[in-house]
Amino acid sequence: MAASESSRYLARSLPRALAPSARPQTLCWRRNVSDQASTRSPSAELSELESTDLASTNAPSELVQSYDPIARARGRKTKLPRSRYQFRSPKYYRGPLHPHQPPPPSDPSSRLYVPGPFSLPRVEQTWQSTVASDILTLLYVHNPPGFKPPVKAPRLRSWDDSSPYHKNRNLRGPRGGDVLRLLRKPIDFNNIPRLERITIHSYVNMATENSSWLHAAGIAVQAISNVRVQTFKSRTSVQKWGIIPGRDTVACKADLYGENMMHFFGKLVDIVLPRIKDWQGVKGSSGDSSGNITFGLDPEHVALFPEIEINYDMYPPKMIPGCHITIHTSARTDKDARLLLSALGIPFYGKIVH
Numbered sequence: 001m002a003a004s005e006s007s008r009y010l011a012r013s014l015p016r017a018l019a020p021s022a023r024p025q026t027l028c029w030r031r032n033v034s035d036q037a038s039t040r041s042p043s044a045e046l047s048e049l050e051s052t053d054l055a056s057t058n059a060p061s062e063l064v065q066s067y068d069p070i071a072r073a074r075g076r077k078t079k080l081p082r083s084r085y086q087f088r089s090p091k092y093y094r095g096p097l098h099p100h101q102p103p104p105p106s107d108p109s110s111r112l113y114v115p116g117p118f119s120l121p122r123v124e125q126t127w128q129s130t131v132a133s134d135i136l137t138l139l140y141v142h143n144p145p146g147f148k149p150p151v152k153a154p155r156l157r158s159w160d161d162s163s164p165y166h167k168n169r170n171l172r173g174p175r176g177g178d179v180l181r182l183l184r185k186p187i188d189f190n191n192i193p194r195l196e197r198i199t200i201h202s203y204v205n206m207a208t209e210n211s212s213w214l215h216a217a218g219i220a221v222q223a224i225s226n227v228r229v230q231t232f233k234s235r236t237s238v239q240k241w242g243i244i245p246g247r248d249t250v251a252c253k254a255d256l257y258g259e260n261m262m263h264f265f266g267k268l269v270d271i272v273l274p275r276i277k278d279w280q281g282v283k284g285s286s287g288d289s290s291g292n293i294t295f296g297l298d299p300e301h302v303a304l305f306p307e308i309e310i311n312y313d314m315y316p317p318k319m320i321p322g323c324h325i326t327i328h329t330s331a332r333t334d335k336d337a338r339l340l341l342s343a344l345g346i347p348f349y350g351k352i353v354h
Contacts (some may be wrong), residue, residue: 087109089102089103089109089110089111090102091111114258116258116259117258117259118259119259121259121262121263121266122262122266123195123262123265123266123269123344124262126344127194127195127344130343131340131343131344132192132194134343135187135192135193135336135339135340135343136187136188136189136192138339139187139336139339140187141186141187155174155180156171156172156173156174156180157171157172157173157174157175158171158172159171159172179289181289181333182289182290182332182333183332184332184333184336185332187336191330193291193329193330193331193336193337193339193340194329194330194340195261195262195265195327195328195329195330195340195344196328196329196330197255197256197257197261197328198255198256198261198264198265198325198326198327198328199253199254199255199256199325199326199328200221200224200225200253200254200256200264200323200324200325201251201252201253201323201324201325201326202217202220202221202251202252202253202321202322202323202324203250203251203324204217204250204251204252204321205250207248207249207250208248208250211249212319213319213321214231214249214250214252216315216316216319216320216321217252217319217321218231218252219315220302220308220315220320220321221252221253221254221321221323222254223305223307223308223311224264224267224302224305224307224308225254225256225260225264226256226260226263226264227254227255227256227260228254229252229253229254230252230253230254231249231251231252232249232250232251232252232253233245233248233249233250233251234248234249234250234251265327265344267305267306268325269344269345269346270345271304271305271306272297272301272304272305273345273346275304276301276304280347280349280350281346281347281348281349282295282341282346282347282348282349283295283348283349283350284338284348284349284350284351284352284353285350285351285352285353286334287334287337287338287353288334289333289334290332290333290334291328291329291330291331291332291333291334291336291337292326292327292328292329292337293326293327293329293334293337293338293341293346294324294325294326294327295324295325296322296323296324296325297322297323297324297325298322299320299321299322300320301322302320302321302322302323303315303317303320308320327341329341334353335352338352
């Protein structure tokens with residue numbers, strides 16, 4: 001059976017091999033080049049590449065006038081399908097192991113991309129040129145080769161099993177309170193403290209009697225921050241002011257990032273705070289133990305901002321609000337946050353609470 005198949009294959013292949021070839025069997029020293037390439041003139045090749053037929057053709061005027069792509073696009077009822085080759089950033093981040101990863105926020109195709117910065121504020125220049133290097137020098141901790149840090153005690157304390165109720169019980173917090181402070185990593189060039197966000201919050205207790213107080217406060221906060229404010233309703237009741245939680249809108253807030261934050265901080269340090277009479281500075285006990293410092297400004301202090309001072313007649317003097325300013329930093333402790341703000345121009349007084 002195998003011999004018959006092999007004979008049949010040879011019978012098919014022999015006529016194909018013995019057939020004369022139409023191509024002349026000559027020795028060719030050129031590879032991947034046509035035999036007629038050397039005989040053609042350069043002008044003939046250019047004439048094939050650069051044709052003048054398109055320049056000489058004239059389209060009918062009716063066809064030219066009827067071509068209106070804008071009207072055609074407006075008259076289309078359904079949108080054209082998006083290109084299959086166009087990159088579309090994933091809408092949700094589904095973890096580091098997902099095959100489709102969103103681009104970094106610095107990529108223009110990212111959904112989180114924010115263009116800018118368009119200017120370099122003085123506060124940012126000061127931080128980059130002076131403050132960052134000084135903080136890195138002050139907080140530098142040198143560990144010689146072979147140094148082994150001492151063993152730290154556990155943050156949560158276990159029970160002593162002196163009572164049968166201690167068994168299978170959750171661990172206790174540290175002595176002095178149940179709140180665990182954030183762990184502080186050594187300061188290096190990667191985690192130098194810097195400004196992250198500034199929050200301006202104004203509570204208007206007269207807004208329950210007349211909403212114009214809240215409007216004036218929102219306009220003032222928006223003027224000094226260059227950010228559209230958000231309004232909030234009261235969460236707690238204040239009996240003497242007649243405030244009921246969830247009913248009365250009594251507060252406005254503005255969150256500042258990036259350039260708006262730097263410009264506001266520069267105005268605050270260079271213009272407003274130096275003009276406050278008998279101002280000692282920010283209390284050394286201020287802070288939330290996580291690197292965020294809060295202090296308040298009275299209505300007469302808010303009126304010192306240039307945006308309000310130059311248009312002072314536009315604001316009713318009694319309706320200019322006071323505000324609380326919270327400076328959020330990347331520091332993990334209040335000590336590092338105070339060091340950063342002191343270097344940027346905000347003084348502290350009183351007992352320093354670490």
